[in-house]
Amino acid sequence: MNDMTQTPEMLIAAMAARARKASHALSLASDAQKARGLELAAQALRDHGDAICRANAQDMDNAAERGLSPALLDRLKLDTARIEGTAAGVEQVARLPNPLGETISETTRPNGMVLQRVRVPLGVIGIIYESRPNVTADAAALCLRAGNAAILRGGSEAVESNRAIHAAMAEGIAAADLPVDAIQIVPTTDRAAVGAMLRASGLIDLIVPRGGKSLVARVQEEARVPVLAHLDGMNTSYVHGSADPQMARELILNAKMRRTGICGATETVLFDAAFPATKDVLAALIDAGCAVRGDEAIRALDPRVTPATDEDWDTEYLDAIVAAAQVNGLDEALDHIAAHSSHHTDAIVAEDAEAAERFLNAVDSAIVMWNASTQFADGGEFGLGAEIGISTGRLHARGPVALEGLTTYKWVVRGTGQTRP
Amino acid sequence: MNDMTQTPEMLIAAMAARARKASHALSLASDAQKARGLELAAQALRDHGDAICRANAQDMDNAAERGLSPALLDRLKLDTARIEGTAAGVEQVARLPNPLGETISETTRPNGMVLQRVRVPLGVIGIIYESRPNVTADAAALCLRAGNAAILRGGSEAVESNRAIHAAMAEGIAAADLPVDAIQIVPTTDRAAVGAMLRASGLIDLIVPRGGKSLVARVQEEARVPVLAHLDGMNTSYVHGSADPQMARELILNAKMRRTGICGATETVLFDAAFPATKDVLAALIDAGCAVRGDEAIRALDPRVTPATDEDWDTEYLDAIVAAAQVNGLDEALDHIAAHSSHHTDAIVAEDAEAAERFLNAVDSAIVMWNASTQFADGGEFGLGAEIGISTGRLHARGPVALEGLTTYKWVVRGTGQTRP
Known part of the structure; x- marks a missing residue:
């Protein structure tokens, strides 16, 4: 031998x-x-x-x-x-x-x-x-x-x-x-x-x-x-003040709950203070079996929301859990994402095209989305036929x-x- | 402080x-x-x-x-x-x-x-x-x-x-x-x-x-x-049997001697046994002040050529020294380059377009050249305006x-x- x-x-x-x-x-x-x-x-x-x-x-x-x-x-x-x-x-x-x-x-x-x-x-x-x-x-x-x-x-x-x-x-x-x-x-x-x-x-x-x-x-x-290499999918969906309430509810529900264990799942939702239907989206999530951990403003909207700790904003749950925070305007959302995103996939829900384009331009992630579910972050869904992985690095190849x-x-x-x- | x-x-x-x-x-x-x-x-x-x-x-x-x-x-x-x-x-x-x-x-x-x-x-x-x-x-x-x-x-x-x-x-x-x-x-x-x-x-x-x-x-x-990163420029110029003798002399002289200290300088010349003017090219190099270290066949053509050791085929001289070997046909040249090239820049001198295209296809280097001096391996010469370096890696960016x-x-x-x- x-x-x-x-x-x-x-x-x-x-x-x-x-x-x-x-x-x-x-x-x-x-x-x-x-x-x-x-x-x-x-x-x-x-x-x-x-x-x-x-x-x-x-x-x-x-x-x-x-x-x-x-x-x-x-x-x-x-x-x-x-x-x-x-x-x-x-x-x-x-x-x-x-x-x-x-x-x-x-x-x-x-x-x-x-x-x-x-x-x-x-x-x-x-x-x-x-x-x-x-x-x-x-x-x-x-x-x-x-x-x-x-x-x-x-x-x-x-x-x-x-x-x-x-x-x-x-x-x-x-x-x-x-x-x-x-x-x-x-x-x-x-x-x-x-x-x-x-x-x-x-x-x-x-x-x-x-x-x-x-x-x-x-x-x-x-x-x-x-x-x-593919590290975390600490993905955020941001609901802008201009978002269509029904679209927001459907997108957030899909982005979080369609399959909670995939890397494209949304882990944090930011609700703009100007968005009028946050309460409905939270209820839809909770009714679908999602545990919501929120900041004070979010907790005030639904008693079933439990308090979020600092750690929650950086946690990839890969489970039926979501962190939710209220932000005042696009800039605050961008700051939150810059501080906590793993640069995998981040999305905005908005009818205001100018705000959406600013988001797409400013967010430094492999995939940035406007009015689409983060669960689409996948080589097959992108029409690439098959993927060897999703890269969260910045050199050579990024995303699927x-x-x-x-x-x-x-x-x-x-x-x-x-x-x- | x-x-x-x-x-x-x-x-x-x-x-x-x-x-x-x-x-x-x-x-x-x-x-x-x-x-x-x-x-x-x-x-x-x-x-x-x-x-x-x-x-x-x-x-x-x-x-x-x-x-x-x-x-x-x-x-x-x-x-x-x-x-x-x-x-x-x-x-x-x-x-x-x-x-x-x-x-x-x-x-x-x-x-x-x-x-x-x-x-x-x-x-x-x-x-x-x-x-x-x-x-x-x-x-x-x-x-x-x-x-x-x-x-x-x-x-x-x-x-x-x-x-x-x-x-x-x-x-x-x-x-x-x-x-x-x-x-x-x-x-x-x-x-x-x-x-x-x-x-x-x-x-x-x-x-x-x-x-x-x-x-x-x-x-x-x-x-x-x-x-x-930029590692060695262990570059080879191969003179095919079909090469134009005058073009071969000018290209080899330029590729080796124009500036010996740059990474695009040729360090090994392979002469095909079918190339009729090897002796002239060797004489031109030596007359220009280049020390030639050759295998037996090359030494037989000019008494001023000294014996090459195994090490010479892998040495980036960055000096007025060249290693020279005789090869029998394109395949032998490709084998030599595969064994010794640092995958920076390798060139063929040939009139036979089919042989040249085979060389360009088969040589696995950042830059492959046909009838051009390896000294052109430079971002400025490639029209890129300015270069941060020449990459000998294979990911993200290759060459200038x-x-x-x-x-x-x-x-x-x-x-x-x-x-x-």
């Missing part, structure tokens, strides 16, 4: 070297070939559905023994319907427009040199994720379609499921004559392998963590490789990140013998 | 908080106001030229006492001509097209929501640089024009010059009613302040190191904040980075009350 003497660093370096070679081959492969590889991978997922279910049953048994919570067990669970959903997702990625080759800009210099910026793959992408085994297929498909090689490291509780899904994906891309090293799965559940990925500067070009806050926090703390976020560009210069004077 | 009890972390956090406020104000200021601020700053640099020269004389005296090398002293030195050059550079930045506000993409969703991606400032940018005091003005001007606040930390040997230049810049932007905190200079030469900047995640959005390899390496090693590289985007969503089903 050679592996016994191999350090995690050696393992990751060897995988990354194979991934680099594969990424070069992918960058030269046609788009049709990559799309074909994904179609075949989707088919392989269906063909091997039974084997994937058996592998998953092993993971489920182990997880139950280890006492995983019902919520985690549900995330881990695969069945024919979920495998079909995963396969359909891979096919959907295969049918997205080609993200590569686009000429982003072109100029001709006075000396006749022609300069283009052309969209190319990023290279080698590391995906670090937790219990959902479908990420093995989803993330690999997005990476591959954008011409990148992927190194996948899933949760230890999903190891058998991930291996079975990976084997099916590999079979599909091999059948399209694409390099199997384009999608690799870290073969050990040793946590040190994650550390080695995070420190693999120059070997891995980008790390995408997919999972809960503690995973993302560890990745951000330890990584020497650039990270596309799909295929384009997994590309970069290079400068292509064509001359006729020009020398620099 | 409150400062005696202030840690570097507290100092940087306080500066960053003021910078964040200033960046919000800047993001709302009109482009004309920012341009006007830079015009006035350029004028203030000229008006205070004498004071800047006196401050610089102090730095020069201290540096001479500390025994700085003549090369470093020359970098530090300011005179009326250099101050005029700096002022003109600031004016040039004022006259570049507005990098902000552009709508990068726009879509209307089936439910009627209109989505735009709009170019906005990055936020707060930290610049860490060495002895050239003109960076104080250049970098601040680029940051400000792109709507960002800058926190500047120059070399301790240039502290008086930097302060004087900063004071003039601040006077100019204040005269245009822009917040003076938009350009701040770290008031201490304590090296711990650099560490505090590098760890200021969430407070500083981007660090740009400007200086030698050891500075850039320290920044990359220590930074928790994203870094726009100018105003656009100092921006990001946000998603602006305009609805009419849409809720997510």
Whole structure:
């Protein structure tokens, strides 16, 4: 067993070297070939559905023994319907427009040199994720379609499921004559392998963590490789004095309560003192089962509102709880958002277009919305087809990140013998 | 003296908080106001030229006492001509097209929501640089024009010059009613302040190191904040068998010898075995004063070529030295470049368009060139007006980075009350 003497660093370096070679081959492969590889991978997922279910049953048994919570067990669970959903997702990625080759800009210099910026793959992408085994297929498909090689490291509780899904994906891309090293799965559940990925500067070009806050926090703390990370969705909806009462009620109810556990859910509502129907919106929230924690002015409107503490204004509940405050005008709302927003998604409800445009301009968040539910903060809802995540960082890609976020560009210069004077 | 009890972390956090406020104000200021601020700053640099020269004389005296090398002293030195050059550079930045506000993409969703991606400032940018005091003005001007606040930390040997230049810049932007905190200079030469900047995640959005390899390496090693960094320019020019002999001689001579100390200089030349005039190109290089270190085939062509060691293929000489090897065909050249390039700039000299296009497609570098000198790898030469640096990273911005590289985007969503089903 050679592996016994191999350090995690050696393992990751060897995988990354194979991934680099594969990424070069992918960058030269046609788009049709990559799309074909994904179609075949989707088919392989269906063909091997039974084997994937058996592998998953092993993971489920182990997880139950280890006492995983019902919520985690549900995330881990695969069945024919979920495998079909995963396969359909891979096919959907295969049918997205080609993200590569686009000429982003072109100029001709006075000396006749022609300069283009052309969209190319990023290279080698590391995906670090937790219990959902479908990420093995989803993330690999997005990476591959954008011409990148992927190194996948899933949760230890999903190891058998991930291996079975990976084997099916590999079979599909091999059948399209694409390099199997384009999608690799870290073969050990040793946590040190994650550390080695995070420190693999120059070997891995980008790390995408997919999972809960503690995973993302560890990745951000330890990584020497650039990270596309998603932190909190501390999102605010601000109801301006000019807001239509009925629209405000429907939007706030949807933004908070449609699904409380997603990152686009509204966590704080600011009601302008000039908005006449705050009481109705509060009642609608409470009647829908939402706990409202309010400042003094809000509490005065409904006895069911409990007092908010300082902490509430910075809390991403991901639950049927909302913080609510009264503000005097747009500027006070902007100040509150600047102080408490996590720069994910913030919205204004207003009929006054001038106020709305000022809000859209002044709020410094990845997504700013006017008269729309913050729950739309999602790559699929944005028409991007599929997303690898939502970035709360400011560099490279912001908000929902799909295929384009997994590309970069290079400068292509064509001359006729020009020398620099 | 409150400062005696202030840690570097507290100092940087306080500066960053003021910078964040200033960046919000800047993001709302009109482009004309920012341009006007830079015009006035350029004028203030000229008006205070004498004071800047006196401050610089102090730095020069201290540096001479500390025994700085003549090369470093020359970098530090300011005179009326250099101050005029700096002022003109600031004016040039004022006259570049507005990098902000552009709508990068726009879509209307089936439910009627209109989505735009709009170019906005990055936020707060930290610049860490060495002895050239003109960076104080250049970098601040680029940051400000792109709507960002800058926190500047120059070399301790240039502290008086930097302060004087900063004071003039601040006077100019204040005269245009822009917040003076938009350009701040770290008031201490304590090296711990650099560490505090590098760890200021969430407070500083981007660090740009400007200086030698050891500075850039320290920044990359220590930074928790994203870094726009420029590593080696291990650039290769490949002379294909189809290359025009005269063009090849002129291009190689220029690419290596025009200025040997810039990052775009060619460091390795690959001669195809099918190229008939390798001997002439070698003679031209050697006659121009270049030391050639070659493999066996190259040494056989000219007795003045000395043997290359393995190390030579990975060395950025920044000097009148070149490594030269013979390769058999394009694939061998691509393999050599994949193994040794630092992914900065690589070029092919060829008349065969098919070979050239294969090279441009296959070489994974920030800049790839066909029949042009690698010495063109420069923001000014690319028509970008001015550059903050050349990025050898793959994320966010690649190659020469100018105003656009100092921006990001946000998603602006305009609805009419849409809720997510």
